Amino acid sequence: ALLTAGGMIWGIETLRTPGAYRWLDIMILAIIVIFWLVGVMMFISTIINLRKKDSSI
DSSP states (O other), X not given: OHHHHHHHXXXXXXXXXXXXXXXXXXXXXXXXXXXXXXXXXXXXXXXXXXXXXXXXX
16 A cells, blocks of 8 residues: 555656656556556455355355
8 A cells, every 4th residue: 555655646646747758657647547447346256155155154
């Protein structure tokens, strides 16, 4: 959680300063968001699977 928050803050700080690295920062932020969404989806799917196992028992 600290790494993603730090990445978000770092991305926001770099977006404030215009330059050639803006597109790179946008790509990095997009990758971070995609990985975060994938992690959340995997977390939800594992919770659903655990609940299914609990209900089947």
